[in-house]
Amino acid sequence: MIGIDFYWGFVLYLGVWLVTIFILWIRELRRLRLYDLKVGKNELCKCNSCHYNFLMNNNSNISRCPRCNAMCILRKRR
Numbered sequence: 249m250i251g252i253d254f255y256w257g258f259v260l261y262l263g264v265w266l267v268t269i270f271i272l273w274i275r276e277l278r279r280l281r282l283y284d285l286k287v288g289k290n291e292l293c294k295c296n297s298c299h300y301n302f303l304m305n306n307n308s309n310i311s312r313c314p315r316c317n318a319m320c321i322l323r324k325r326r
């Protein structure tokens with residue numbers, strides 16, 4: 249069996265946990281970046297009649313609500 253004292257065992261344990269947390273953090277950042285590319289703030293539209301939130305197509309300011317079929321105008325924010 250490999251002889252290891254308490255200090256180096258603790259350092260190894262801490263290092264493994266730090267590497268694991270770093271890998272999970274990088275993975276989460278990558279996932280958030282991919283999600284931001286797909287769903288932007290300007291694409292989300294809220295119907296004024298039934299308060300239903302839905303996603304609009306890109307580069308369009310006007311759409312119909314999928315629930316109540318009312319016209320929804322998306323105003324671009326600056």
Ligand SMILES: [Zn+2]
Pocket residue numbers: 295296297298299300313314315316317318
């Ligand atoms: Zn609606």
